[in-house]
Amino acid sequence: MSLFLSHPTVKLRAQRFIPLRGKNFDVRINGELARLANISESGLGCYVAQPNVDDVQTASVDLLVEGEPLSVGSARLARVEAPTPGHPFETLLGFAFDRERPDLIGHLLEFLDLPGRSEQETDAEMDEEESCPSSRTLDQFYETPSDDVFAKCNQFQTWVQAMHRRGYYQRFYRVTLDGPIDSRVHVRGPSRGTKKSLICFDSNSYLGLHLHPKVLESVQAATREFGYGTPSAQLLCGTNRPLRELEETLAEFHEREAVMVFPSGFAANAGTIRALVRGNDALFRDQHAHASIQEACRAAGAKRSKVFAHNDVAYLERMLAHADKLECDAKLVVTDGVFSMHGELAPLPEMLAVCRKYKSRLMVDDAHGVGVIGREGRGVEEHFGLTGEVDVLMGTLSKAIGAVGGYVAGSHELIDYLRFYAPSGFFTTSLPAPICAGAKTALELIRAEPEHRARLWHNIRRFVPQLKAAGLHVSEAVSPIVTVFVGKQETLWKVSHELFDSGIKCGNVAYPAVPRNGAILRLTINARHTDEDIDFAAEVLARIGAKYGINHFDRAQVA
Missing domain, CATH: 3.90.1150.10 (Aspartate Aminotransferase, domain 1)
Structure with a gap:
């Protein structure tokens, strides 16, 4: 027997869900514990032992999911079902929410199932999701032959939704x-x-300096003086005092003549390689070099652009020797100093030696070494006793320094050239003055507070x-x-x-x-x-x- 009570917001066709088998999922009605039967965007049903219907015409509803409370808010009683043989001691009460709650279903989706399926069907679907979406790899969505450029986006969305359902x-x-x-x-x-x-x-702020009081004070002072942004390119009106001071401090820290700051580490690598490499040059990168290096090298258009086996200097030497036979013009070798994925160090002394032997320039991305590696935190150069030896030294402000941005350190000739020919540094907005001020203070703290x-x-x-x-x-x-x-x-x-x-x-x-x-x-x-x-x-x-x-x-x- 069912008794339906009038409520203007009840939508009987809203998709109902039931608790997923094995999930601990209860509900409290006006603070009294009940057992969830089903739920939709519009309301829920729950089993209650000997309810007083008059007391729950309007009720406060809270869900208990895996023991943690989630407030639903106010709801009105919309339906009462008498006990059935399957639930002889419980009454099914149906409540209508005061507004539709699609967000609620989205939050709870991994705990819910569709009604009317057997346990075997549920297990089969879970097994299929386990073996299909979670085993698919991101490269499989990169190319999707279609006359619509959004086809790959639509296909990828099926993977996203399946990963959502699994709670991943x-x-x-x-x-x-x-x-x-x-x-x-x-x-x-x-x-x-x-x-x-x-x-x-999962944080790259290895020293925690982004929360240091002195850094925060510098950021606040610069914000008051310069505003929170620097909306102009560096060569136009985007060079302010904090940027100049940061570049000078970085140059002194790395024992270089000059530094150019970029809006990100990715931009620093991409812009520098694009500025230096031409069509008849040879370009070599480590197999595990950062994605920004891989992308920049692929886009550089060098006559010979090759990948050498990870940290294999003998392999690199063979490639450099072969480039000489092909009569390439200039040669550039690019590697990480500390590899971002696995954390190993590059064999810097051996790489420098082979680059000098074959008259190749060496560029090192030391994003993860600055502030961490070496006696004073100057990176892999200092670690190996080779400070100042790398031709093109790249670093970031987003790791030990704890902010955002990248930079390249080198000779005056190199840096002045990059200011005009590195597109990711010229055709973009300058790094905000407060970030530059905070980064300078963090860099000073790396040396002043070695603890x-x-x-x-x-x-x-x-x-x-x-x-x-x-x-x-x-x-x-x-x-x-x-x-x-x-x-x-x-x-x-x-x-x-x-x-x-x-x-x-x-x-x-x-x-x-x-x-x-x-x-x-x-x-x-x-x-x-x-x-x-x-x-x-x-x-x-x-x-x-x-x-x-x-x-x-x-x-x-x-x-």
């Missing part, structure tokens, strides 16, 4: 912070919108041995970038999902950013992590790694 997308991509990025971050929960605290291993770098290395040397002791295949402790080899992409998604739910935010990297079946967790350590943060993360990684069989494994078998 919202845990890995565009996680929304309610506060600064720090060793601990507060984010909006992926399904319920509630706040969640995570230990963050931040000391704490960073304490954390690195505490973390990596614990992971190795747990049997995880982990990179060496040579930089703040720590990688844990996982292998298959499907395993990566599961491991990353559990890490997030256990309170760990880190990067997860799959093909094509790494080789097929070479998926990794990428964790960046910073000076603001506590010993407790480090130990907790190591314990969680060891436990989850053991669950998915990536501890004490034969890497070839996992891959």
Whole structure:
């Protein structure tokens, strides 16, 4: 028997969902616990033992998803069903929300299922989603033959939606912070919108200087004096005092004659390579060099543009020798100083030697080395005792310095040329004065307060041995970038999902950013992590790694 009560907002055709099997999903009506039966954008149904219908004509509704509350708001009683043989001691109450809530369904989608399907059908769909969307790789959506340029976008959207349903997308991509990025971050929960605290291993601010009081004071003072933006190109009206002072401080720090600041590290690499390389030149880049280098080299139009095996100097020498036989004009070799994905160092002494032998210029992207590597944090040059030797030294303001922007350091002749011929530095707006002021102060603190770098290395040397002791295949402790080899992409998604739910935010990297079946967790350590943060993360990684069989494994078998 059903009794329908009039309510103007009830839409009986709204798609209903039921709780996904195995999910803990309850509801409170005016504070009293009930069991969710179904839910839609317009309302919900719940089972209540011996309800007093008069008391719930208008009710306050809260959902309890995996034990966490989610307020729905006010609702009106719209339907009452008497107990049935399947639920002999419970009454089904239907409530209509005071407004439609499509956002609610979006938050809860990973906890919901469609009604009327058997357990076998549900399991089959879950298995299909597990084996299809989560195993597809991003390169598969790059080219989609079609007469519509949006076809690839539409196809990619099916993958995004499937990753949402599995609860992967919202845990890995565009996680929304309610506060600064720090060793601990507060984010909006992926399904319920509630706040969640995570230990963050996904920040590039290795020294935490973006939160240093002196840096913030410099930014605030420059904002008051210059405004929050510098809306002009550098060669026009975009060169202000903070920019000049930053470039001078960077040049002194790296023992160079001059520096040019770009709006990003990507722009610095792209603009510099584009400015220096011409059609009859030879251009060589490391296999694992940053994406900005790969893109710039592909677009440069050099007569011979080749990739050499990662950190293989003998391989590079053969390529340089062959370029001489082809009678190329100039030669340029480009590499990372600290490789951004796996954290290894480039063999700088050997690379310099072979470049000098074949009269090639060497460009080094030391984005992840500045502030971290070397006795005073001057990067890989200082680490190897070669300060000032690299022909074109690129760095960023977005890692240890903790802001945004990139730069190139070198001779006066090089920098003056780049100011006019690097398109990503000339045809763009100058970096805002407050950012320049804050970056200059952070750079000064790198030298004045070495305790931040000391704490960073304490954390690195505490973390990596614990992971190795747990049997995880982990990179060496040579930089703040720590990688844990996982292998298959499907395993990566599961491991990353559990890490997030256990309170760990880190990067997860799959093909094509790494080789097929070479998926990794990428964790960046910073000076603001506590010993407790480090130990907790190591314990969680060891436990989850053991669950998915990536501890004490034969890497070839996992891959």
